[in-house]
Amino acid sequence: DAGITQSPRHKVTETGTPVTLRCHQTENHRYMYWYRQDPGHGLRLIHYSYGVKDTDKGEVSDGYSVSRSKTEDFLLTLESATSSQTSVYFCAISEPGTGAYEQYFGPGTRLTVT
Amino acid sequence: RKEVEQDPGPFNVPEGATVAFNCTYSNSASQSFFWYRQDCRKEPKLLMSVYSSGNEDGRFTAQLNRASQYISLLIRDSKLSDSATYLCVVNEAAGNKLTFGGGTRVLVKP
Numbered sequence: 244d245a246g247i248t249q250s251p252r253h254k255v256t257e258t259g260t261p262v263t264l265r266c267h268q269t270e271n272h273r274y275m276y277w278y279r280q281d282p283g284h285g286l287r288l289i290h291y292s293y294g295v296k297d298t299d300k301g302e303v304s305d306g307y308s309v310s311r312s313k314t315e316d317f318l319l320t321l322e323s324a325t326s327s328q329t330s331v332y333f334c335a336i337s338e339p340g341t342g343a344y345e346q347y348f349g350p351g352t353r354l355t356v357t
Numbered sequence: 358r359k360e361v362e363q364d365p366g367p368f369n370v371p372e373g374a375t376v377a378f379n380c381t382y383s384n385s386a387s388q389s390f391f392w393y394r395q396d397c398r399k400e401p402k403l404l405m406s407v408y409s410s411g412n413e414d415g416r417f418t419a420q421l422n423r424a425s426q427y428i429s430l431l432i433r434d435s436k437l438s439d440s441a442t443y444l445c446v447v448n449e450a451a452g453n454k455l456t457f458g459g460g461t462r463v464l465v466k467p
Contacts, residue, residue, distance in 0.1 A: 274453055276454075283459075285444070285457045285458060285459040286401070286444070286457040287457075288454060291453075291454065301454070333400055333401070337453060339453045344388075344389045344448040344453055344455065345389075345391055345403050345406060346403075346455060347403065348400035348401050348402070349400060350399070350400050351399075351400050
């Protein structure tokens, strides 16, 4: 299994509070991604990073920000959590330089916003 | 129209039987195709890449039909452990972003 960890694994927070989720990899992969998964929507890309300090938006980026100060860490921040951000969040990594585009996923963070 | 569409199922399959299901994609410029497996409350895991010529990995066979823009997955001699949701995933020509289908749920029963 790819060396990807996510923390915390579970979190319950109140509406309006800031929340930061962490993704850590030991594979030295250049690309990192944040997805959310909700019933009826499948996996949707929030933000991704193609290198240290290089990030871009995905299809559902509103209300989220990211930072990547080191190759191994990619942080997702909910500036002011809302109930609509209750979801399961997955981090993924890839190294497309070899011509392979498959991504490998972390175990997920289950976030509940009350 | 969704970019990647799958029959959500569930496909109820007797143990030992064969099951097959498809996925359609809308972007004709799509370059790479994958099947992922996701168990309940777990992360998606890469099952296999799908090559133009079709490919097989043990009991699993994947096919790509570019003309009709669909990929398929066939599972032979189904095991109870094959029960999962199978995600069809497509990489478009630009960038390294993947588009996921909603998944097809397979339930293998004794």
